[in-house]
Amino acid sequence: MIVPRYTREIPQRYRLEAGKCKKCGYLAFPPRVVCPECGNRRFVTVRLKPAGTILTYTVIHVAEDNFAAETPFAVGVVETDDGARLTAQIVDCKPEEIEIGKRVNLILRRIRKEGHAGILQYGYKAVLQR
Amino acid sequence: MAGIVGYGSYVPRYRITVEEIAKQWGKDAVSIKNGLLVNEKTVPGMDEDTITISVQAAKYAVQRAGIDPKEIGAVYIGSESHPYAVKPSGTILIDALGIGPDVHVSDFEFACKAGTEAMYVAYSHVKAGNMDYAMGIGADTSQGAPGDALEFTASAGGSAFIMGKEHVVAEIEHTYSYTSDTADFWRREGRMYPKHGGRFTGEPAYFRHVVSAGQGMMEQAGMKAEDFSYAVFHMPNGKFPLRAGKRLGFTKKQIEPGWIVPWIGNTYSGASPTGLSATLDVAKPGDRILVVSFGSGAGSDAFVFRVTDEIEKIRNLAPGFKSMMDDHKIYLTYGEYAKFRGKIQLND
Numbered sequence: 001m002i003v004p005r006y007t008r009e010i011p012q013r014y015r016l017e018a019g020k021c022k023k024c025g026y027l028a029f030p031p032r033v034v035c036p037e038c039g040n041r042r043f044v045t046v047r048l049k050p051a052g053t054i055l056t057y058t059v060i061h062v063a064e065d066n067f068a069a070e071t072p073f074a075v076g077v078v079e080t081d082d083g084a085r086l087t088a089q090i091v092d093c094k095p096e097e098i099e100i101g102k103r104v105n106l107i108l109r110r111i112r113k114e115g116h117a118g119i120l121q122y123g124y125k126a127v128l129q130r
Numbered sequence: 131m132a133g134i135v136g137y138g139s140y141v142p143r144y145r146i147t148v149e150e151i152a153k154q155w156g157k158d159a160v161s162i163k164n165g166l167l168v169n170e171k172t173v174p175g176m177d178e179d180t181i182t183i184s185v186q187a188a189k190y191a192v193q194r195a196g197i198d199p200k201e202i203g204a205v206y207i208g209s210e211s212h213p214y215a216v217k218p219s220g221t222i223l224i225d226a227l228g229i230g231p232d233v234h235v236s237d238f239e240f241a242c243k244a245g246t247e248a249m250y251v252a253y254s255h256v257k258a259g260n261m262d263y264a265m266g267i268g269a270d271t272s273q274g275a276p277g278d279a280l281e282f283t284a285s286a287g288g289s290a291f292i293m294g295k296e297h298v299v300a301e302i303e304h305t306y307s308y309t310s311d312t313a314d315f316w317r318r319e320g321r322m323y324p325k326h327g328g329r330f331t332g333e334p335a336y337f338r339h340v341v342s343a344g345q346g347m348m349e350q351a352g353m354k355a356e357d358f359s360y361a362v363f364h365m366p367n368g369k370f371p372l373r374a375g376k377r378l379g380f381t382k383k384q385i386e387p388g389w390i391v392p393w394i395g396n397t398y399s400g401a402s403p404t405g406l407s408a409t410l411d412v413a414k415p416g417d418r419i420l421v422v423s424f425g426s427g428a429g430s431d432a433f434v435f436r437v438t439d440e441i442e443k444i445r446n447l448a449p450g451f452k453s454m455m456d457d458h459k460i461y462l463t464y465g466e467y468a469k470f471r472g473k474i475q476l477n478d
């Protein structure tokens with residue numbers, strides 16, 4: 001059953017909620033229990049800026065069944081303007097339009113359908129700033 | 131006076147032209163374009179639906195309103211293409227925007243007028259003093275059956291409006307609704323595509339309700355067509371709103387800013403709300419705007435808006451509709467379109 005885990009992850013998937021270390025300021029996305037920089041366990045919840053830069057990307061030509069109809073599609077690592085890094089699909093463009101260093105916005109899209117009868121899962125994806 | 135304090139629209143980047151669809155079915159594109167006054171329509175990306183479209187439009191509306199989303203006391207999404215048959219679209223939207231959990235949420239349905247219904251109920255809450263802010267959204271990703279006339283126009287897009295009483299950009303001065311049992315267009319539970327009454331969708335359905343609602347509204351308000359700077363009528367195609375407007379005494383110039391259907395198609399529940407949004411992008415303080423929606427089944431909601439000085443302050447806080455309509459379009463072949471819209475049976 002995917003529902004309990006999906007529900008738990010809604011704040012990060014929908015609203016880009018990250019944990020900011022109260023001691024050293026490290027930005028953990030997804031949120032963590034222990035700060036990898038200083039070992040502190042106290043975080044304050046912040047929302048990441050929904051914009052950033054492409055650090056690297058790859059184009060997927062052969063995908064598992066759930067994503068097969070969407071190929072070819074791009075997946076990239078994006079650094080948000082507040083310095084967090086996340087992996088996201090880059091959509092609404094041809095793969096050849098994507099370049100390292102290009103600016104993107106993070107938006108909400110449907111990530112996958114759980115078969116024909118399961119839940120619809122939503123989360124962040126990246127679109128090029130135009 | 132209660133009215134709109136923030137608005138936003140969103141249409142997908144993907145398009146398919148009337149030529150491309152006509153070619154598939156061996157039809158004459160020129161006569162279809164002349165008949166419908168539609169050139170192309172939006173197509174939702176494979177990861178877009180009524181929820182994602184509503185979320186983007188709502189984010190722009192919050193950006194323009196400049197309020198904390200937590201202050202929004204009700205969220206209503208009107209659509210005939212809610213992704214779930216059972217589970218409200220609004221539940222996902224409020225968590226995406228950080229609204230609630232102390233918020234009243236409901237999905238509305240009334241063919242193409244579900245969006246103005248949502249706006250009407252949101253406005254009524256604010257007017258009654260039940261809450262400071264309420265949001266009404268109209269969005270759709272509608273489908274026409276392959277080869278059906280509706281396939282040339284059924285498109286995707288939506289708009290969101292936050293109602294409030296402070297820093298109002300467009301006051302709602304009057305409202306009026308006109309409804310009857312008229313089966314011009316319907317879809318039974320579990321069917322993928324709608325059925326319609328062909329020519330019956332015109333005179334006894336669209337024109338009777340839109341013209342009656344327009345007349346009723348102007349009588350109630352004591353206004354004439356000349357008193358309005360702009361008017362928006364539901365646009366299932368390009369021709370109907372121009373003809374309805376003419377019967378009510380409006381010129382094409384008054385209708386033009388909100389007459390977006392030739393380039394985006396019929397966004398169903400999103401149609402007249404997005405026409406209003408495109409009109410607010412160009413309206414000046416003091417302008418009056420008449421909006422008349424239409425939903426098959428059938429009914430029309432009418433509103434008289436008066437634009438205030440506040441419009442200049444918020445207009446540029448989110449993307450204008452014209453750039454969304456005109457820029458960075460991605461054109462699809464019929465084959466790609468069929469794949470995008472799930473018209474191809476995959477072996478899954």
Ligand SMILES: [Zn+2]
Pocket residue numbers: 021022023024025026035036037038039040
């Ligand atoms: Zn730390």
